[in-house]
Amino acid sequence: MKLGNPFPQIAHDFATMGVSGLARTIVQALLIGGATGVVIGLFRHLNNIITHWVVRSVTEHGLSDSLVACAVFFGLLLLAVISVLLLRIEPLISGSGIPQVELMVKGRLRMNWFRVLVCKFAGALTALTGGLSVGREGPCIMMGASLGVGVGRLWHDPKAAHEPRFLVGGSAAGLGAAFGAPLAGMFFAFEEMKTPLRVPMIITCATTAFAAMYVMQAIYGFGLVFPFGSRPMLPWQSWWLVPVVGVAMGGLGVLYNIMLIRMTLWADKTKMLPMHLRVVIPFMCAGLFLYFYPTVLAGFGITALQLADIALPLTALLLLLTVKMLFSCASFATGVAGGLLMPILFMGAMAGACVTSALLLFDMVTPEKSVIILILCMAGLFGSSVRAPLTGAFLMLEMTGAYPNMVFIIITAYIAAFVADKMGCEPVYDSLRRRCVIEGKIKRPRYKPRRPQRVASGSPGGVM
Known part of the structure; x- marks a missing residue:
C-alpha cells in the first residue's frame, strides 16, 4: 500500500481549517475533554466508594448471618431489576458500547446523547456494584462519545453533532480517563476505530484525551491503576x-x-x-x-x-x-x-x-x-x-x-x-459490531431524523 507524502495533505488540512477553524477545533476538544474528565472521574470515584462500602459491610457483618444473606439476595435482585429497566429505557447501552460507537462513526446509528449518558452511567455502576465481571472502560468510552455529541449540539452548529470528530474525540477522552492513559486513548481512536489520520482528528483526539486526564487528576487525584512498584528492565x-x-x-x-x-x-x-x-x-x-x-x-x-x-x-x-x-x-x-x-x-x-x-x-x-x-x-x-x-x-x-x-x-x-x-x-x-448490525437490523440508507426506531428489547440496537 502506497502511503504517499503526508505533508501536502497536512498543509491542505491546515489551510482548510484556517486560524479560526483551528481555534474552534481546540476549544471544542477542550470542552469535550473537560466534561469527560469530570463525568468519568465521578463515575470512578462513586464506583470506588460503593465497592469499599460493600466490601466493608459484608466483612464486618459476616455471611453466616441470615439477615445479611437476605440483604445480599434482595440487594442483587434490586440491582438486576434496575439493569433491566435501564435497558428497556435505552437499549443502546447494552454491552460495552464500543461497537455501537463505531457504527455511529460510520453514520449507521444515532443516539439521544443525554439519555445514553445517564443510562450508561447508571447501568454500568449497577453492574459493577452487583459484582458482575464487566469493565468500566467500554461504558466510559460510550459516555465520552455521548458527551462529544452533546458538545456538538450545544455548539449550535447543525453539522457539528454528526461529525465523526466529536464521537472519536469523546471516545479517546473516555478511554484515557477510564484508565488514566491518554496516549492509549489516542491509539484506540486510530487503531481500533480505524479513523483516518487527518489533522483535525489528531488535534481533537490529543486535546480531548489529555484534557480529560488532566481534569480528572486535578479534581479526583487518581494515580496509576496498576502501581506494581519495581519494574526493572528485562535482562x-x-x-x-x-x-x-x-x-x-x-x-x-x-x-x-x-x-x-x-x-x-x-x-x-x-x-x-x-x-x-x-x-x-x-x-x-x-x-x-x-x-x-x-x-x-x-x-x-x-x-x-x-x-x-x-x-x-x-x-x-x-x-x-x-x-x-x-x-x-x-x-x-x-x-x-x-x-x-x-x-x-x-x-x-x-x-x-x-x-x-x-x-x-x-x-x-x-x-x-x-x-x-x-x-x-x-x-x-x-x-x-x-x-x-x-x-x-x-x-x-x-x-x-x-x-x-x-x-x-x-x-x-x-x-x-x-x-x-x-x-x-x-x-x-x-x-x-456485526452482531449489532444483525440484531439491530441496521441497514442502509441511514435512519431518517426524528423517526425513532427501537430494536428488540435487550439487543444492542439504538434510537435515532
Missing part, C-alpha cells in the same frame, strides 16, 4: 519470554473470543431465557460466588498487584483463570451495561501468574521477573483479543509505568495479535 538472558508469552496469549485470546461470542450469540437466539431472566442470572451467580468462591469477585478477590507476589499453586491459579473467564463471558452475554477491557487485563494478569508459576516449577525464571511477565501477558491478551497491539501496549505502559520494558511489551502485543490473526480468529469488537 537479555530472558528475552525468550517475549515470544513464549506472545504465542501463549495469542492462543488464550482466541479461546476467550470464541467463548465470548458463542455464549453471547446463544443468549441472543435462545427463547428459553427472556431478557429480564437473562440479566438476573449473573447477579445471582455473583451472590453464590460471594459465599463459595469470593476470589473471583472484584473487591473480595485477589488483585492484579497481589498476583505478582502471591505464591499460589498452579492448579489454584488455573481454576481462578477458568472461572473468571467463564463468569466474564456470562456477565457480558446478558447484555448489561459493562465492558470487556478490564476483565481482559485482569485475566491477562491471572495468565501471567500461571505462566510464572509454571516456569518456577522448572527453575526457568526467578520470582523477581513475575511483575514483567504479568505485564507482558496483560498486553499480549489485549492485543490478541482486541487486535489493537499498540493500544494494549501503551495502555499497560501508562497504567503501570513500565517504560523501561516498552520494546518488549510492544513486541509481545504484536506477536499475540499475529498469532490470533493466523489462527483465523476475528477481533472481538468486529464480531460484536
Whole structure:
C-alpha cells in the first residue's frame, strides 16, 4: 500500500481549517475533554466508594448471618431489576458500547446523547456494584462519545453533532480517563476505530484525551491503576519470554473470543431465557460466588498487584483463570451495561501468574521477573483479543509505568495479535459490531431524523 507524502495533505488540512477553524477545533476538544474528565472521574470515584462500602459491610457483618444473606439476595435482585429497566429505557447501552460507537462513526446509528449518558452511567455502576465481571472502560468510552455529541449540539452548529470528530474525540477522552492513559486513548481512536489520520482528528483526539486526564487528576487525584512498584528492565538472558508469552496469549485470546461470542450469540437466539431472566442470572451467580468462591469477585478477590507476589499453586491459579473467564463471558452475554477491557487485563494478569508459576516449577525464571511477565501477558491478551497491539501496549505502559520494558511489551502485543490473526480468529469488537448490525437490523440508507426506531428489547440496537 502506497502511503504517499503526508505533508501536502497536512498543509491542505491546515489551510482548510484556517486560524479560526483551528481555534474552534481546540476549544471544542477542550470542552469535550473537560466534561469527560469530570463525568468519568465521578463515575470512578462513586464506583470506588460503593465497592469499599460493600466490601466493608459484608466483612464486618459476616455471611453466616441470615439477615445479611437476605440483604445480599434482595440487594442483587434490586440491582438486576434496575439493569433491566435501564435497558428497556435505552437499549443502546447494552454491552460495552464500543461497537455501537463505531457504527455511529460510520453514520449507521444515532443516539439521544443525554439519555445514553445517564443510562450508561447508571447501568454500568449497577453492574459493577452487583459484582458482575464487566469493565468500566467500554461504558466510559460510550459516555465520552455521548458527551462529544452533546458538545456538538450545544455548539449550535447543525453539522457539528454528526461529525465523526466529536464521537472519536469523546471516545479517546473516555478511554484515557477510564484508565488514566491518554496516549492509549489516542491509539484506540486510530487503531481500533480505524479513523483516518487527518489533522483535525489528531488535534481533537490529543486535546480531548489529555484534557480529560488532566481534569480528572486535578479534581479526583487518581494515580496509576496498576502501581506494581519495581519494574526493572528485562535482562537479555530472558528475552525468550517475549515470544513464549506472545504465542501463549495469542492462543488464550482466541479461546476467550470464541467463548465470548458463542455464549453471547446463544443468549441472543435462545427463547428459553427472556431478557429480564437473562440479566438476573449473573447477579445471582455473583451472590453464590460471594459465599463459595469470593476470589473471583472484584473487591473480595485477589488483585492484579497481589498476583505478582502471591505464591499460589498452579492448579489454584488455573481454576481462578477458568472461572473468571467463564463468569466474564456470562456477565457480558446478558447484555448489561459493562465492558470487556478490564476483565481482559485482569485475566491477562491471572495468565501471567500461571505462566510464572509454571516456569518456577522448572527453575526457568526467578520470582523477581513475575511483575514483567504479568505485564507482558496483560498486553499480549489485549492485543490478541482486541487486535489493537499498540493500544494494549501503551495502555499497560501508562497504567503501570513500565517504560523501561516498552520494546518488549510492544513486541509481545504484536506477536499475540499475529498469532490470533493466523489462527483465523476475528477481533472481538468486529464480531460484536456485526452482531449489532444483525440484531439491530441496521441497514442502509441511514435512519431518517426524528423517526425513532427501537430494536428488540435487550439487543444492542439504538434510537435515532
